[in-house]
Amino acid sequence: MNVTKDIRYIGVNDHEIDLFEGMYIVPEGMAYNSYVILDEKVAVMDTADRNFVQEWMGNLEAALEGKKPDYLIVQHMEPDHSSGISAFMEAYPEAKVVATAKAFTMMKNFTGTDYTGRGIVVKEGDKLELGSHVLTFVTAPMVHWPEVMFTYDSTDKVLFSADAFGKFGALDAEDEEGWACEARRYYFGIVGKYGAQVQAVLKKAAALDIQIICPLHGPILNENLGYYLDLYNTWSSYGVESEGVAVFYTSVYGHTKEAAEFMAAKLQELGCPKVAISDLARDDMAEAVEDAFRYGKIVLATTTYNADVFPFMREFIEHLTERNYQNRKIGFIENGSWAPTAAKVMKGMLEGCKNTTFAETEVKILSAMTEENKAQIEALAKELINA
Template sequence: MRITDDILYVGVNDHNIDLFEGQYIVPNGMAYNSYVINDEKIAVMDTVDAAFGDEWLKNIADVLNGATPDYLIIQHMEPDHSANIQKFLEVYPNIKVVGNAKTFTMIGNFFRDLKLADENKLEVKNKDTLTLGKHELTFVFAPMVHWPEVMVTYDSKDKVLFSADGFGKFGALDAEEDWDCEARRYYVGIVGKYGAQVQNLLKVAATLDIQTICPLHGPVLTENLEHYIGQYNTWSSYGTESEGVMIAYTSVYGNTKKAVELLAEKLKEKGCPKVVVTDLAREDMAEAVEDAFRYGKIVLASTTYNGDVFPFMKTFIEHLTERNYQNKTIGLIENGSWASMAGKVMTGMFEKSKNITWLETSVKIMSSMDEQNKADIEKMAEELM
């Protein structure tokens, strides 16, 4: 695939993977992107997952048509992007690996028997440039987006930002699916903790004339870039992307579920633009976490369990707080047949979260709903509007 006259795509699609990073369901696979900049000096941008080394090397050989690369630029050392560094050097032993100091430390840690000679290394610092001929590359460090060695690369000739894991998404390139949904799930799950660092990178990006974004996962972005950048700004500032209410619940015998269903019904009657109801025991946890960040208002409904909160709810809240969940409004529905503790536990789990607004109305069920619970649910729905 040709991206510009001189930039070519040499990545691969993975339809064999079941869980990305050992935890995220990827029904439409993954893309591991790599690019070649063909100039007086030839640069290859990143490698791919270990299982696809031969396919990747063939892709490179096909587009180079007998030419030899001069540089292998490593923007990110996660193995789905760096696994073939040693294999690449076996085929092209005279190239220079381009990275920063942390990159080379990680190369030593991942490849114990690879001894990179000085002539095979080009260590760059933040804002350093590399001229390939017509193309001048500027390296911009992006620490903790989402590893400490990450850097992105800007090509001033074709106005291309090679964005590392930024602007990536789940799904292979031959899968037709909505970018926002799978990019949001990818961002929240993998990068979501590091909003401040993403904001810093976006400030740098705002100073550049970017016409194309080439991420390490997902499609090359060439149109409507303000939308994608705007989404990243919302996600990384922990803003509200969509108006509506998410209700996340756990229920053992169905009584908490009945309360949730009543609340959802009341919200819809009052014209709530979107009501998302999620059974945390049965639905994909990553999807649930994504929705919790997407909407500005959330209701947590859980039974008390062993003097604590139900395990799936605890896991859900842990996913939120470890990703710096903030700037949200939260309501609580708790159920305890003899000693309600779920509300207290859930509240305590957010004690370090920033800018959390708690609804004045909460609902405390003792085994099953009574008339007071129904009245409180009506009141909660009103407060959420």
């Protein structure tokens, strides 16, 4: 596949994987993207996952059409992108590898060598001339590993963005929901903690004339780039993407579920523009995290469990706080048969979140929802809608 006249796509699709990074379900598989720039000198951008190195090498050889690569540019050392380094360096003994100093340290850890004598260490603003193409390296530490860099080709105005702007899903899979859905789940699951670092690199990118974005996962972006850049700016600044309320619950015998569903129905009845609801014990946790960051208001409904909160709710809140959850309003529904403490525990877990407020309306259920509880839930729904 041609990206431009001189840039070829040589990545691979993975439909064998069940959990990406051992955690995220990927029913549509994954793409491990790699590119080759054909000029007077030839540069290869990243490699592939270890299960697909031979397929990737075949793609590279076909794209080269008899040429020999001069450089392997390693933007990110995560093994799904770097596992082909050793095979490449063995197959092309005259090629040099280009990476940041931290990447070379990781390279030695992963491969047993840092390719002394064959390595070119680059830093912010360094350039590499291929002929008509001039590459500029843009450091992007902690997006989402410390060694990461982007590469900008000023000739074709292409930004090779490492894991940024990536999404779940193989490139040959059907994408009925559009880019944002799986890109959002990918971002908040994997990159979300590092919003400040993403903001920093977006400021660098704003100074570049970018016409095409080539990420290491997901499709090549070559139109309406403002849409993708605006979303990344919203996500990395912890802004509100969609007006609405997301309701998250755990329930043992169904009473808290009933309250959560009543809350969702009441929000819809009162005209809330969008209502999402998640059963944290059964729904994909990464999807729930995605919704918590998408909307500006959330409701947490759970039972007291061992004088704490139900384990799936605790796990969910920990996912939020470790990703710097902020700029939100949160309502609580707690349940307990003799000593409900869930709301207190949840507030304690979330009290360090920046610019986050708790709803004044409190809903405390003692075993089963009553008419009084329904009135409290309606009051909470009105408070959230009018906030």
